[in-house]
Amino acid sequence: MFDKLIEEIKKCNYCERDFGFTPAPVVWGNKNSKIVQISQAPSRIVSETLKPFTDPSGKTLKYEWYKIDDEVFYNKDNFYIAALAHCYPGKDKNGGDKNPPKCCFERWIKKELELIENDIYIIIGAKAAKVFFPQENFEDLVFKNNLYNNKLTIVLPHPSPLNKKWIKDHPDFVNIRLKEIRTIIDEVLK
Numbered sequence: 582m583f584d585k586l587i588e589e590i591k592k593c594n595y596c597e598r599d600f601g602f603t604p605a606p607v608v609w610g611n612k613n614s615k616i617v618q619i620s621q622a623p624s625r626i627v628s629e630t631l632k633p634f635t636d637p638s639g640k641t642l643k644y645e646w647y648k649i650d651d652e653v654f655y656n657k658d659n660f661y662i663a664a665l666a667h668c669y670p671g672k673d674k675n676g677g678d679k680n681p682p683k684c685c686f687e688r689w690i691k692k693e694l695e696l697i698e699n700d701i702y703i704i705i706g707a708k709a710a711k712v713f714f715p716q717e718n719f720e721d722l723v724f725k726n727n728l729y730n731n732k733l734t735i736v737l738p739h740p741s742p743l744n745k746k747w748i749k750d751h752p753d754f755v756n757i758r759l760k761e762i763r764t765i766i767d768e769v770l771k
C-alpha cells in the first residue's frame with residue numbers, strides 16, 4: 582500500500598495548470614524511516630536534482646544544525662524527507678517561492694503520515710508549523726518539545742539564508758536549543 586502510494590505521488594501532475602510547468606514531485610524515505618521531517622516545499626534547485634536539501638538551506642540544516650553527513654541524512658531508514666507539497670511551486674511576483682499548494686497535503690502528505698512508522702517528527706519553518714500546530718506561537722514551539730500523533734515533535738526555524746535575521750535575533754536557538762535537538766536526533770538514530 583505504501584509503495585503504491587509513493588508510485589502514484591511520483592506520477593502526480595495535478596498542479597500543472599496552476600504552476601504553468603510540469604510538476605516534479607520529490608519523494609524521499611521509506612515506511613520505516615525513524616525521523617519524518619516536514620518542511621515547506623522543494624526549492625527550484627531541489628526540483629532539478631529530485632534530492633531534497635541539496636541547496637544552501639540543506640547545507641545549514643545538515644552540516645551546521647544537525648551536524649550529520651549526507652550518508653546519514655540520505656539514508657532512507659533514517660529520514661523521511663517530506664514537505665507541505667512535493668513539488669517546487671514556482672516564483673511569486675516578488676521573486677520568492679510561491680506558497681506550497683494546499684491540495685498536496687490533503688491529497689498525499691496526510692496519507693503518507695498515516696502509513697509511516699516513525700519515532701519522531703521534525704517540522705521546519707513557520708508555515709509548516711502553522712499546519713501542525715495552528716493555535717501555538719512559533720517561537721514557543723521551537724524552544725520546547727512538542728507532541729504530534731503522540732510522538733515527540735521538534736520544530737525548527739527555516740534554515741534558508743533568507744531567515745538569518747530570525748537566527749540572529751534568537752541566539753539561544755544556536756547556543757542552547759540546537760544542542761538539545763542534536764542529542765534527541767543522535768538518540769533516535771543510534
Ligand code: SF4
Pocket residue numbers: 590593594595596597604605606666667668682684685688689
Ligand atoms: S504539489 Fe503535490 S498535488 Fe501538486 S503536482 Fe506536486 S505532487 Fe501533485
